[in-house]
Amino acid sequence: xxxxxxxxxxxxxxxxxxxxxxxxxxxxxxxxxxxxxxxxxxxxxxxxxxxxxxxxxxxxxxxxxxxxxxxxxxxxxxxxxxxxxxxxxxxxx
Amino acid sequence: xxxxxxxxxxxxxxxxxxxxxxxxxxxxxxxxxxxxxxxxxxxxxxxxxxxxxxxxxxxxxxxxxxxxxxxxxxxxxxxxxxxxxxxxxxxxxxxxxxxxxxxxxxxxxxxxxxxxxxxxxxxxxxxxxxxxxxxxxxxxxxxxxxxxxxxxxxxxxxxxx
Amino acid sequence: xxxxxxxxxxxxxxxxxxxxxxxxxxxxxxxxxxxxxxxxxxxxxxxxxxxxxxxxxxxxxxxxxxxxxxxxxxxxxxxxxxxxxxxxxxxxxxxxxxxxxxxxxxxxxxxxxxxxxxxxxx
Numbered sequence: 001x002x003x004x005x006x007x008x009x010x011x012x013x014x015x016x017x018x019x020x021x022x023x024x025x026x027x028x029x030x031x032x033x034x035x036x037x038x039x040x041x042x043x044x045x046x047x048x049x050x051x052x053x054x055x056x057x058x059x060x061x062x063x064x065x066x067x068x069x070x071x072x073x074x075x076x077x078x079x080x081x082x083x084x085x086x087x088x089x090x091x092x093x
Numbered sequence: 094x095x096x097x098x099x100x101x102x103x104x105x106x107x108x109x110x111x112x113x114x115x116x117x118x119x120x121x122x123x124x125x126x127x128x129x130x131x132x133x134x135x136x137x138x139x140x141x142x143x144x145x146x147x148x149x150x151x152x153x154x155x156x157x158x159x160x161x162x163x164x165x166x167x168x169x170x171x172x173x174x175x176x177x178x179x180x181x182x183x184x185x186x187x188x189x190x191x192x193x194x195x196x197x198x199x200x201x202x203x204x205x206x207x208x209x210x211x212x213x214x215x216x217x218x219x220x221x222x223x224x225x226x227x228x229x230x231x232x233x234x235x236x237x238x239x240x241x242x243x244x245x246x247x248x249x250x251x252x253x254x
Numbered sequence: 255x256x257x258x259x260x261x262x263x264x265x266x267x268x269x270x271x272x273x274x275x276x277x278x279x280x281x282x283x284x285x286x287x288x289x290x291x292x293x294x295x296x297x298x299x300x301x302x303x304x305x306x307x308x309x310x311x312x313x314x315x316x317x318x319x320x321x322x323x324x325x326x327x328x329x330x331x332x333x334x335x336x337x338x339x340x341x342x343x344x345x346x347x348x349x350x351x352x353x354x355x356x357x358x359x360x361x362x363x364x365x366x367x368x369x370x371x372x373x374x375x376x
Contacts, residue, residue: 005270006261006270007258012277013273013276016277017277019284020277020281024287033293035293036293039287042300043283043299046307046308047303053311054273054311057318059257060318060322065329072333076336086352086355113331113332114332167306170283170286170298174285174302186294188369188370204339206342207345208341208342209305210283210299210301212298215346216349217370225369227349229290229295
């Protein structure tokens with residue numbers, strides 16, 4: 001019984017996280033400005049990381065943790081690089 | 094002490110991270126100690142400014158208060174999202190003059206303020222010590238100033254200055 | 255999902271509640287990025303997912319694996335520390351980039367740099 005509750009709530013959580021990624025992706029495509037897109041890319045990789053963690057809970061395999069850690073490290077580096085690019089990339093100094 | 098272990102806190106944190114990522118055993122402990130000491134020696138070559146913690150007592154209280162404030166503002170912002178945008182909700186910039194000058198303290202203050210939903214650190218002028226903050230639900234400006242000053246700035250000044 | 259039968263009832267219920275809370279907060283934050291009107295309002299939205307959204311899913315994972323493997327599994331704390339240190343850095347850098355771009359393009363109603371020069375008259 002409780003196993004079924006856990007299965008259903010993890011499924012619901014995964015649906016919600018995919019929905020969160022969808023909302024971020026919509027804002028990423030719509031814009032309106034470059035800083036909004038970078039912000040949503042940042043939000044999207046956090047949701048992807050959480051999705052991997054819930055897959056780990058679902059499968060009972062703690063190896064998914066490593067994948068989540070790598071996603072969070074690489075996501076941070078990429079959003080910092082993009083934010084730095086916004087500071088210096090477009091504007092003529 | 095300072096020759097062998099230039100950054101004791103960093104070394105301890107690296108060792109803890111090594112043990113968490115591998116497993117808690119004597120062999121991993123020894124290997125992790127070697128790696129952490131090598132890394133902190135490499136860090137010493139970069140010569141970063143060394144943060145100095147003067148008092149340890151206010152740290153748990155500050156940590157608990159930050160957790161509670163973040164939880165509270167999580168629910169505040171979540172309810173703002175659920176109820177469609179109230180037409181009378183104003184968001185805006187708040188200007189706060191702060192006395193905290195320690196660089197580590199300022200870095201921690203900025204992390205606290207930004208990771209709290211509802212407030213975001215926008216700009217800080219080191220010469221005048223004036224901070225520009227963006228607040229999502231700006232009802233009373235003086236309330237936000239006193240929140241930042243009493244909840245976060247006072248304990249941080251106690252810790253670092 | 256065969257491992258779920260090995261979980262005692264309290265751990266399964268706690269894990270499911272925490273997972274739902276975390277995913278719900280993350281979803282609300284993402285909806286917030288759609289609903290808020292300006293960039294500086296949207297900056298606040300993702301922090302919902304990165305503060306307690308991440309925190310409660312990590313807590314659920316800690317509880318699940320600690321009970322399953324009957325030894326303390328706390329490596330998830332590393333992700334929590336990492337996310338809570340790095341997200342403010344990204345958001346601050348983005349806010350400063352947006353401020354800089356708005357000021358140089360004369361776009362939006364951002365305060366000018368001169369507000370920081372003098373302490374405001376109180």
